[in-house]
Amino acid sequence: MTSTAIFFHSDAIESDGKDLVGRRSAGQSFLRGYLEHMPGETVHAVTQHKRAAEEFEKTAKAWGETRPVDVATLRGTTDFTSKGAIFFPGPGYLDAAWRRQRFGGAKCSLVGITHTMSTRRVMEGLHRLMLEPVEDWDAIICTSRAVQSVVAEQMALEEEFIKRRFRAKIVPMPQLPIIPLGIQTADFIQGAAQRNTMRARFGATDDAVVVMTMGRITSVEKANPVPLFLALEEVAKTAGKPVHLWMVGWSSREDETKLHETGAKELAPSVKVTLVDGRDAEVRRHIWGGADIFTLPVDNIQETFGLVPVEAMAAGLPVVMPDWNGFRDTIVQGETGYLIPTRMPDAGQNSGARLAERFADGTDDYLRFLSLVQQQTQLDVRAYAAALGALVADADLRAEMGLAGQMHVRRNFDWRAVIPQYQALAEELAAMREGMKPSTPGMRRGAISPLEVDPFQLYHGYPSHHLAGTDVITAHGALNAKALTKLDAVNGRQLYGRKVMPDAQLLALSALIHEHGPLTMEALEAAAELPKDQLQAALLFLAKYDLVAITPQGSK
Numbered sequence: 001m002t003s004t005a006i007f008f009h010s011d012a013i014e015s016d017g018k019d020l021v022g023r024r025s026a027g028q029s030f031l032r033g034y035l036e037h038m039p040g041e042t043v044h045a046v047t048q049h050k051r052a053a054e055e056f057e058k059t060a061k062a063w064g065e066t067r068p069v070d071v072a073t074l075r076g077t078t079d080f081t082s083k084g085a086i087f088f089p090g091p092g093y094l095d096a097a098w099r100r101q102r103f104g105g106a107k108c109s110l111v112g113i114t115h116t117m118s119t120r121r122v123m124e125g126l127h128r129l130m131l132e133p134v135e136d137w138d139a140i141i142c143t144s145r146a147v148q149s150v151v152a153e154q155m156a157l158e159e160e161f162i163k164r165r166f167r168a169k170i171v172p173m174p175q176l177p178i179i180p181l182g183i184q185t186a187d188f189i190q191g192a193a194q195r196n197t198m199r200a201r202f203g204a205t206d207d208a209v210v211v212m213t214m215g216r217i218t219s220v221e222k223a224n225p226v227p228l229f230l231a232l233e234e235v236a237k238t239a240g241k242p243v244h245l246w247m248v249g250w251s252s253r254e255d256e257t258k259l260h261e262t263g264a265k266e267l268a269p270s271v272k273v274t275l276v277d278g279r280d281a282e283v284r285r286h287i288w289g290g291a292d293i294f295t296l297p298v299d300n301i302q303e304t305f306g307l308v309p310v311e312a313m314a315a316g317l318p319v320v321m322p323d324w325n326g327f328r329d330t331i332v333q334g335e336t337g338y339l340i341p342t343r344m345p346d347a348g349q350n351s352g353a354r355l356a357e358r359f360a361d362g363t364d365d366y367l368r369f370l371s372l373v374q375q376q377t378q379l380d381v382r383a384y385a386a387a388l389g390a391l392v393a394d395a396d397l398r399a400e401m402g403l404a405g406q407m408h409v410r411r412n413f414d415w416r417a418v419i420p421q422y423q424a425l426a427e428e429l430a431a432m433r434e435g436m437k438p439s440t441p442g443m444r445r446g447a448i449s450p451l452e453v454d455p456f457q458l459y460h461g462y463p464s465h466h467l468a469g470t471d472v473i474t475a476h477g478a479l480n481a482k483a484l485t486k487l488d489a490v491n492g493r494q495l496y497g498r499k500v501m502p503d504a505q506l507l508a509l510s511a512l513i514h515e516h517g518p519l520t521m522e523a524l525e526a527a528a529e530l531p532k533d534q535l536q537a538a539l540l541f542l543a544k545y546d547l548v549a550i551t552p553q554g555s556k
Contacts, residue, residue, distance in 0.1 A: 001039065001040070001423075001427075002085060002423075002426045002429075002430040003040065003082075003083055003085075003426075004040075004044065004083065004085045004087065004423065005044035005046050005072070005083035005084070005085070005086045005087070006031065006034050006044075006046075006087050007045070007046045007047070007086055007087060007089065007094075007096075008031070008046070008052060008053075008055070008056040009047070009048065009052065009089065010052065025307070026115065026307055027089045029181075029182065029183055029184060029307075029415070030089070030113075030415075031059075031063075032063060032184060032415070033182050033183075033184065033415025034087075034415075034419060034422075035063060036184075036415065036416075037415050037420070038423065039423065040067075041067060042067055042068045042070050043060060043065060043067050043068070043069045044070050044071075044072075044083050045060075045069065045070070045072075046071070046073070046074065046080045046083060046086050047072075047073050048074050049073055049074075049075045050075075052073075053072075056069070074094065074095065074096055079103050080096070080099070080103075081100055081103045081107035081108040082107070082108070083108060084108055084109070084426060084430060085108065085110075085111055085425070085426035085429055085430070086109070086110055087111045087113070087422065088110065088111065088112045088113065089113065090112055090122075091113065091114050091115075091117070091122065091125065091126065091140050091151070092112055092125045093110040093112060093129070093132075093134075093138070096110050097129075097133050097134050098448055098449040098452075099448065100133070101133055101438075101440065101442060101449070105133055105135055105439070105440060106135070106433045106436045106437060108433075109135075109138055109139065109426070109429035109430070110134075110174075111138065111140070111141060111422075111425065112140045113140070113141040114140060114141065114142050114143055114147045114151060114304055114305075115143075115304060115305075116302050116303075116304060117147060117150050117154075118301045119366060123154065126151070126154050127158055129174075130155065130158040130159070130162060130171070133439070134172055134173075134174055135174075135433075135436075135438060135439060135440075136172050136173065136174070136439075137175075137429045137432040137433045137436065138174040138175070139175040139176070139425065139429060140174050140175075140176055141177055141178075141422075141425070142176050142179075143178070143179065143304060143305035143326055144180070144326030144328075144329045145178060145326075145328075146304065146325040146328070146329075147304040147305065147326065148176050148178055150304070155173060155176075158171075159173065170439070175428075177425055178329075179418065179422065179425065180326075180329065180330070180412070180413055181310070181413070182413050182414060182415040182417070182418035182419070183310055183311055183409070183413060183415065184414070184415060185314045185406075185409055185410050185413070185414045187285070187314075188288060188311050188315040189314070189316075190286065190288050190289030190315050190316065191289065194286040194289030194290065195289045197289075197290070198283075198289055198290025198291075199290045202244075202246060202274050202276065203244075203272070204242075204290065207242065208241065208242035208243070208244050208272075209239070209241060209242070209243055209244070209292050209293070209392045210244045210245075210246055210291045210292050210293070211232060211244065211245050211246070211292070211294075211295060211388065212245075212248060212287065212288070212290075212291035212293070212294050212295075212312075212317070213228070213247050213248060213249070213294070213295060214248045214249060214278065214294070214296065214308045214311070214312070215248075215296055215308055216249050216251065217247065217250060217251035217256055217257060217260055218251060218256050219256060219259055220367050220370050220371045220374065221302055221370060222296075222298065222300055223296050223298045224297060224374060225247070225260055225264070225297060226267060226297075227297045227299070227381050228295065228384070229264060229267035229268040230267055230268075230381050230384075231381050231384035231385035232245060232268055232271050232388060233267060233268040233270055233271060234389075235388050235389045235392050236270035236271045237270050239389075239392050239393070241392075243270070243271050243272070243392060244271065244272045244274065245264070245268070245273045245274070246274050246276050246287065246290075247260060247264075247273065247275050247276065248278045248284075248287050249276075249278045250277060250278050261273075261275065288311070288312060288315035288317060289315065291317055292317070292391075293317060293320065293388065293391050293398065294308075294309060294312035294313075294317040294319045294320070294337075295319065295320040295321065295388065296308060296309070296321065297322065297379055297384070298322050298324055298325075299324070299342065299374055299377045299378075299379050300370060300374055300377075301370065301373055301377075303325050303326070304325055305326035306321070306326050306327050309321050309327060309330060309331060309337075310330050310409055310413050312405075313331075313336055313337075313402075313405030313406060313408060313409045314405075314406060314409045314410075314413075315406075316402040316403065316405065316406050317402055317405065318337045318391055318397070318401035318402050318405065319331055319336065319337035319401075319405065320337055320338045320384070320387045320388055320391065321337065321339060321340065322339070322340050322342050322379050323340060323341055323342055324342050324379075330413065332404070335401065336404050336405035336408050337401055337405065338387035338390075338391075340379055340383050340384045341379075341380040341383055343377070343380075344376060344378075345376055355369065355373065467521060467536050467539070467540070467550070468521065469520065469521045470520055470521065470522070470552070470553040471520065471550050471552055471553065472518050472519070472520055472521075472550070472551050472552075472553055473513055473517055473519050473521065473524055473539060473548055473549070473550060474513075474517050474518040474551070475510070475513040475514040475518075475547070475548050476546060476547055476549060477514065477547065478511050478514040478515075479506070479507055479510035479511075479547055480507070481503065484503060487545060491545070500534075500541055501534060501537060501538045501541075505530075506538055506541070506542075509528055509530070509535075509542075510542060510547065512524075512527060512528055513542075520553065521536075521539075524539075
């Protein structure tokens with residue numbers, strides 16, 4: 001079985017003091033699922049540095065992991081490529097593709113995963129990724145068919161650019177498998193106690209039908225609420241029973257909160273609308289139990305998969321969602337809920353080209369770009385009202401679809417079902433690596449990337465002199481430990497914690513020069529039994545502070 005490792009960064013999971021965003025929620029759920037369902041006698045991880053490695057081990061143990069934990073770091077000389085396939089929490093691999101060059105490009109596979117793909121940072125990240133030593137046995141997991149089409153289109157454009165710009169014949173491309181996000185289905189199971197508690201807390205009587213949304217309250221980055229207000233108002237006017245809308249979420253902008261409050265008041269006066277603070281952990285855990293129907297009028301290109309309707313189905317709620325991005329991969333039309341038709345303009349129009357140009361040159365920032373695209377994305381309000389109306393009117397239909405949704409999620413989206421797909425991908429990529437040679441050869445002088453440049457080569461033209469083997473080294477007195485400590489307190493070594501040589505070796509070298517000098521560099525190298533580069537570094541340090549003199553042979 002091919003070994004796997006998870007790349008851990010604390011920013012990829014939820015914790016106190018961090019904003020609640022989808023990628024962190026998904027990242028935390030994935031880590032839990034990985035620890036629980038990835039086979040193996042040892043848990044393997046890769047982190048950026050040692051401090052993060054310690055944090056991963058602490059997190060894993062706190063979540064009940066009992067297996068030994070083996071963590072490699074990208075920084076330093078640790079060979080992280082022995083892990084087989086390394087799963088990263090975003091579509092990129094940080095600098096792992098470059099660092100892999102040090103050990104061999106065919107020794108492991110790097111695997112990213114998509115979340116939001118519309119931001120400038122992510123788009124530029126894909127561009128940089130294609131200029132790195134990525135191989136065909138790497139992958140970017142696409143969580144839905146829709147996001148796969150986005151990544152494939154973006155990479156096709158990058159491939160065209162690289163071939164035209166560099167006259168390249170072959171451009172290695174990572175695989176783009178489709179594997180959905182998962183959840184811990186047991187976390188969302190609700191009962192009568194949760195239903196009674198939540199409905200009492202938010203004022204829903206027994207005969208009321210509660211429609212619920214969940215997510216950040218933002219009209220431009222998540223979901224414009226107007227189509228929902230219009231559809232639900234039409235339903236409420238003829239329902240013959242109270243209709244409630246719980247908008248569960250949080251907003252970092254007061255004007256967004258006011259927008260939702262004003263919209264509800266003006267467009268859905270027949271609906272009792274309550275904005276519920278979703279940052280409350282108890283609410284996030286149990287609010288599902290008090291609702292009857294789940295919906296979210298997403299019309300935003302920032303969405304790629306959409307985990308909340310999966311969570312809603314796991315909680316036993318029928319769902320009504322736009323036929324948009326990954327929702328069509330998670331919801332079974334007419335069985336676990338309804339998908340509402342959506343529309344956008346044809347591709348290749350001048351308006352789209354102009355939007356792209358304004359976004360690329362910074363005329364429109366990200367939020368304004370999203371707003372302009374969203375204004376040209378339609379969610380069919382009449383179909384929305386019909387679907388919500390059918391569920392509001394029929395409790396048996398709600399129960400039937402809710403049960404079907406629970407079974408559907410348990411079979412297809414529990415981490416128990418999803419993690420084996422990650423293992424299967426690792427096996428496929430390992431088979432692709434077998435006997436292959438990396439497409440990117442190593443660079444001269446042993447560098448692994450154009451950015452890993454020997455500073456003494458790069459800045460060779462800066463100094464007036466370079467050390468030579470015939471240079472004569474003369475001591476100006478022996479250095480002792482007390483004097484070195486005093487010197488380091490003012491020269492920056494103590495402050496920045498970096499030394500070209502351990503103190504004991506430096507003091508021994510100083511004593512050797514004092515006792516046996518003057519010596520040429522070549523003679524000193526033999527007497528000190530030090531590698532040439534270490535000796536040069538130490539001598540220049542001593543000379544910098546006038547502890548030795550360096551003079552060309554024959555000079556006075």
